Amino acid sequence: MPALKTNIITLFTITLLLLLHFTTATKDDLHYVNPLIGSTAGGNVFAGASLPYGLAKPVADVDGQNTGGFSTDGSNVTGFSHMHDSGTGGNPSMGQFPLFPQYCPDNVVDNCKFGKSARATHYVNESVTARPGYFALELVNGIKAEMTAARRTAVYRFTFPETRADDGSVLDPLILIDLTDLWDSRQNASISVDPDTGRVMGNGTFLPSFGAGSYRAYFCADFAGAQVRDGGIWVNDRAGSEVKEVFITRGFNNFYLQAGGYVSFVRPGDGVVTVRVGVSYVSSEQACSNAEDEVSDPVKDFESLEEAAKIAWSEKLSPIKVISGGVSDGLLRSFWSGIYRTMLSPQDMTGENPLWKSDEPYFDSFYCLWDEFRAQLPLLTIIDPQTQSKMVRSLLDTFKHEGWLPDCRMSLCKGWTQGGSNADVVLTDAYVKNLTGIDWELAYKAMVNDAENEPLEWSYEGRGGLQSWKKLNYIPYLDFDYLGFGTNSRSISRTVEYAYNDYGLAVVGKGLGKKEYTKYLSRAGNWKNLFKADQKSFLENGTDTGFTGFFQPKYLNGTWGFQDPIACSALASWCSLTSNPSETFESSIWEYLFFVPHDMASLIKLLGGPDSFVKRLDYFHTSGLADISNEPVFLTVYDYHYAGRPALSTSRVHSYIPRTFNASNNGLPGNDDSGAMGSFLAWSMMGLFPNPGQNVYLITAPFFEAVEITHPETNHTATIRNVNFDPTYRSVYIQSATLDGKPYTKNWIGHEFFTRGMTLELMLGDRESDWGTREEDLPPSLSDALVQDEMQMQMLDA
Numbered sequence: 013m014p015a016l017k018t019n020i021i022t023l024f025t026i027t028l029l030l031l032l033h034f035t036t037a038t039k040d041d042l043h044y045v046n047p048l049i050g051s052t053a054g055g056n057v058f059a060g061a062s063l064p065y066g067l068a069k070p071v072a073d074v075d076g077q078n079t080g081g082f083s084t085d086g087s088n089v090t091g092f093s094h095m096h097d098s099g100t101g102g103n104p105s106m107g108q109f110p111l112f113p114q115y116c117p118d119n120v121v122d123n124c125k126f127g128k129s130a131r132a133t134h135y136v137n138e139s140v141t142a143r144p145g146y147f148a149l150e151l152v153n154g155i156k157a158e159m160t161a162a163r164r165t166a167v168y169r170f171t172f173p174e175t176r177a178d179d180g181s182v183l184d185p186l187i188l189i190d191l192t193d194l195w196d197s198r199q200n201a202s203i204s205v206d207p208d209t210g211r212v213m214g215n216g217t218f219l220p221s222f223g224a225g226s227y228r229a230y231f232c233a234d235f236a237g238a239q240v241r242d243g244g245i246w247v248n249d250r251a252g253s254e255v256k257e258v259f260i261t262r263g264f265n266n267f268y269l270q271a272g273g274y275v276s277f278v279r280p281g282d283g284v285v286t287v288r289v290g291v292s293y294v295s296s297e298q299a300c301s302n303a304e305d306e307v308s309d310p311v312k313d314f315e316s317l318e319e320a321a322k323i324a325w326s327e328k329l330s331p332i333k334v335i336s337g338g339v340s341d342g343l344l345r346s347f348w349s350g351i352y353r354t355m356l357s358p359q360d361m362t363g364e365n366p367l368w369k370s371d372e373p374y375f376d377s378f379y380c381l382w383d384e385f386r387a388q389l390p391l392l393t394i395i396d397p398q399t400q401s402k403m404v405r406s407l408l409d410t411f412k413h414e415g416w417l418p419d420c421r422m423s424l425c426k427g428w429t430q431g432g433s434n435a436d437v438v439l440t441d442a443y444v445k446n447l448t449g450i451d452w453e454l455a456y457k458a459m460v461n462d463a464e465n466e467p468l469e470w471s472y473e474g475r476g477g478l479q480s481w482k483k484l485n486y487i488p489y490l491d492f493d494y495l496g497f498g499t500n501s502r503s504i505s506r507t508v509e510y511a512y513n514d515y516g517l518a519v520v521g522k523g524l525g526k527k528e529y530t531k532y533l534s535r536a537g538n539w540k541n542l543f544k545a546d547q548k549s550f551l552e553n554g555t556d557t558g559f560t561g562f563f564q565p566k567y568l569n570g571t572w573g574f575q576d577p578i579a580c581s582a583l584a585s586w587c588s589l590t591s592n593p594s595e596t597f598e599s600s601i602w603e604y605l606f607f608v609p610h611d612m613a614s615l616i617k618l619l620g621g622p623d624s625f626v627k628r629l630d631y632f633h634t635s636g637l638a639d640i641s642n643e644p645v646f647l648t649v650y651d652y653h654y655a656g657r658p659a660l661s662t663s664r665v666h667s668y669i670p671r672t673f674n675a676s677n678n679g680l681p682g683n684d685d686s687g688a689m690g691s692f693l694a695w696s697m698m699g700l701f702p703n704p705g706q707n708v709y710l711i712t713a714p715f716f717e718a719v720e721i722t723h724p725e726t727n728h729t730a731t732i733r734n735v736n737f738d739p740t741y742r743s744v745y746i747q748s749a750t751l752d753g754k755p756y757t758k759n760w761i762g763h764e765f766f767t768r769g770m771t772l773e774l775m776l777g778d779r780e781s782d783w784g785t786r787e788e789d790l791p792p793s794l795s796d797a798l799v800q801d802e803m804q805m806q807m808l809d810a
């Protein structure tokens with residue numbers, strides 16, 4: 013009997029565990045997604061409705077923080093438009109052809125407000141509703157706007173409360189369409205209103221928000237649910253129905269005329285006017301057919317469109333399961349929303365590329381790869397490898413047709429290059445992780461092009477200073493470069509990034525059997541040439557930080573120049589391409605000092621060994637020098653792993669999350685940058701962090717009891733499970749680990765973990781242990797020949 017009893021208890025326990033596991037693991041996690049996280053205080057996220065990678069992105073546009081269209085900053089709504097980017101800096105992105113619903117006092121059309129600032133209206137704060145596939149708010153005048161999206165079609169449902177004129181007659185709803193975008197970049201545009209159907213079509217030429225040239229966008233709007241009363245055009249603050257078409261341009265004096273079209277309606281009993289807006293980059297006809305194909309009946313389809321969007325998002329999030337272990341809903345919301353935002357952009361514009369004919373996929377809004385290569389694209393590589401492969405193919409197709417890999421790209425235009433040619437890292441990452449369907453010979457050719465050929469205009473493609481790079485092995489301060497044009501700055505950050513880019517070439521070249529890979533391997537060491545061993549660093553009040561040895565700018569003749577190591581940090585002043593251009597881009601020498609992702613072992617040696625390196629890293633993170641709001645900081649949070657102190661990476665990540673990343677509307681420390689910040693958060697909370705371009709993930713304890721990731725191609729499930737999980741995060745340090753049941757002492761793991769579906773169990777405790785601290789436990793570094801062999805074999809000896 014006792015035996016039976018034990019069995020029953022065991023059976024009961026197993027069933028309970030299964031049940032618990034089942035209920036948590038299959039719960040629909042979509043309700044944790046809050047698109048408003050990062051919608052104010054500079055997060056710049058897109059808070060509206062979108063499919064994963066969708067092109068149509070309807071949301072309310074405001075006159076406050078509007079780079080992503082909407083903000084919860086309490087500013088005024090100027091319209092509802094159909095295309096946006098997410099999390100970007102630069103100028104406000106897209107937002108063409110906004111609709112604006114209103115009543116004209118006394119039903120006199122000239123009494124309506126047409127211009128952008130004239131019509132701007134506050135929204136009711138509490139009315140803002142955002143969830144995947146749906147966005148809504150109410151204006152203070154009582155007009156309610158709801159929206160949802162298909163891939164290239166936005167659908168709006170405006171509800172007009174019954175309003176009467178002074179004489180008691182019912183007012184007619186009016187909806188205008190403005191030939192503008194968020195930052196009034198329109199160069200010229202046309203609109204035509206069909207008086208019978210109310211269909212409005214148009215097009216316009218606009219400027220990319222962080223790039224060169226211009227692009228043309230097209231729309232096709234249809235109205236449903238209400239009888240059309242009238243329609244026409246407006247210019248400045250006058251309107252009339254006797255004209256049905258208008259063309260506007262900037263004119264000789266570059267004057268910005270405000271103009272557009274409008275349609276007015278007989279107010280239906282329920283007050284609802286539905287608008288379907290198809291968008292396209294090819295033609296207005298294509299915008300109309302996109303809309304007709306995707307949404308046959310906008311009135312009836314509204315709910316099913318939202319439902320379809322929810323299903324699409326659920327599917328995209330489904331590879332990840334979390335067993336929360338009792339952590340707060342806020343943390344779960346941060347986590348799932350971060351992952352959600354990584355799939356708003358880049359946008360799938362396949363079929364909408366007017367620039368060249370091709371059967372390859374076309375993705376746009378790589379805004380910018382400098383942000384995305386570090387954590388976002390590596391995240392998509394594990395949860396959506398098929399789409400990541402398509403993006404890589406799109407980058408290669410762009411190289412094929414435009415001659416260069418993009419570095420930043422938006423709205424069909426080339427964007428500013430911030431540092432290196434970081435598409436090289438994206439390709440290398442895809443290579444070492446075996447993404448399928450990619451022409452590797454073409455990829456290598458594109459990378460060699462970046463490394464060998466200087467473009468005339470290296471502000472938006474390739475690299476500058478290549479003669480010096482090849483001859484002197486660094487980018488000189490005030491380079492003598494007569495081959496190409498670019499901002500002659502950032503010599504330090506470009507040197508360290510070019511070195512890493514060339515490391516990528518060496519990896520792919522070697523893999524493909526190219527003899528010249530050794531040339532790139534040697535250039536991968538060029539970062540050392542800007543290391544000035546006796547350089548000291550002082551705070552602004554003159555206090556010595558106590559650390560010696562920093563990167564410094566170096567002239568062509570080999571003489572050192574000078575940039576204060578704390579310049580361009582939060583302790584000094586901001587540096588970007590245009591504001592205070594310096595030898596480091598958007599960050600300090602202090603921060604760039606840690607950017608040697610491929611050879612941390614050499615760097616640590618150069619900085620005096622692990623103890624001294626750890627002291628320096630601690631000082632960096634605690635002195636205000638580290639800028640958690642910008643991407644170059646990401647890997648520095650985990651650099652302790654390379655010094656044999658993985659527990660300190662764990663402490664560090666907990667010092668930033670949730671303090672600087674949380675579930676409130678202001679819960680991002682800086683621009684989300686197309687989901688880069690969201691991906692940093694997601695990886696960190698999953699307990700793994702990629703070193704992009706290498707088959708390496710650094711291990712820390714997940715913020716949850718367990719995380720499961722099912723590889724969408726192999727269907728194998730990888731599990732990271734904390735034993736002794738403590739949701740208060742006092743016990744966060746790994747004491748020991750097993751991989752598939754066998755002891756595992758390395759503080760990193762390869763991509764096979766995901767593809768083969770391994771199980772990593774982490775025993776936690778409340779203090780640092782010796783787990784993952786020995787030399788043989790550390791992640792590979794280029795200079796470490798032993799480990800290098802291991803890397804080449806790309807296998808785990810678990």
Ligand SMILES: *[C@@H]1O[C@H](CO)[C@@H](O)[C@H](O)[C@H]1NC(C)=O
Pocket residue numbers: 084085086087137
């Ligand atoms: C709406 O929210 C904004 C931003 O938080 C705030 O400034 C404003 O006072 C709020 N308006 C009302 C009416 O509460």
Ligand SMILES: *[C@@H]1O[C@H](CO)[C@@H](O)[C@H](O)[C@H]1NC(C)=O
Pocket residue numbers: 075076087088132133134
């Ligand atoms: C919003 O509109 C109000 C009232 O018209 C105005 O006072 C305020 O300046 C506007 N806000 C912005 C950011 O333009």
Ligand SMILES: *[C@@H]1O[C@H](CO)[C@@H](O)[C@H](O)[C@H]1NC(C)=O
Pocket residue numbers: 199200217226261
């Ligand atoms: C519109 O502006 C673009 C960019 O300036 C120009 O190339 C194009 O010719 C213009 N189109 C018309 C019809 O004026």
Ligand SMILES: *[C@@H]1O[C@H](CO)[C@@H](O)[C@H](O)[C@H]1NC(C)=O
Pocket residue numbers: 202203204213214215295296
């Ligand atoms: C833009 O729209 C106008 C009005 O519908 C049309 O006449 C013109 O041909 C269109 N231009 C392009 C380039 O499609």
Ligand SMILES: *[C@@H]1O[C@H](CO)[C@@H](O)[C@H](O)[C@H]1NC(C)=O
Pocket residue numbers: 444445446707762763764767805806807
């Ligand atoms: C990539 O494929 C090679 C050859 O099949 C294999 O040896 C390696 O383990 C794979 N790498 C990863 C990260 O899956």
Ligand SMILES: *[C@@H]1O[C@H](CO)[C@@H](O)[C@H](O)[C@H]1NC(C)=O
Pocket residue numbers: 551553554555
């Ligand atoms: C200089 O600034 C640092 C950091 O704020 C501070 O710790 C230190 O006491 C200051 N030293 C002097 C001499 O004011």
Ligand SMILES: *[C@@H]1O[C@H](CO)[C@@H](O)[C@H](O)[C@H]1NC(C)=O
Pocket residue numbers: 567568569570571
């Ligand atoms: C090298 O060039 C810099 C900048 O022109 C100059 O200040 C420095 O004196 C030169 N050094 C030597 C050794 O000529």
Ligand SMILES: *[C@@H]1O[C@H](CO)[C@@H](O)[C@H](O)[C@H]1NC(C)=O
Pocket residue numbers: 670671672673674675676678679680681682
């Ligand atoms: C949430 O994050 C923001 C942005 O980093 C920060 O300013 C704010 O203080 C955080 N809120 C809390 C409650 O930690």
Ligand SMILES: *[C@@H]1O[C@H](CO)[C@@H](O)[C@H](O)[C@H]1NC(C)=O
Pocket residue numbers: 724725726727
């Ligand atoms: C993975 O699962 C999907 C859906 O069930 C199936 O279509 C596919 O063939 C599976 N792949 C492998 C490698 O088993």
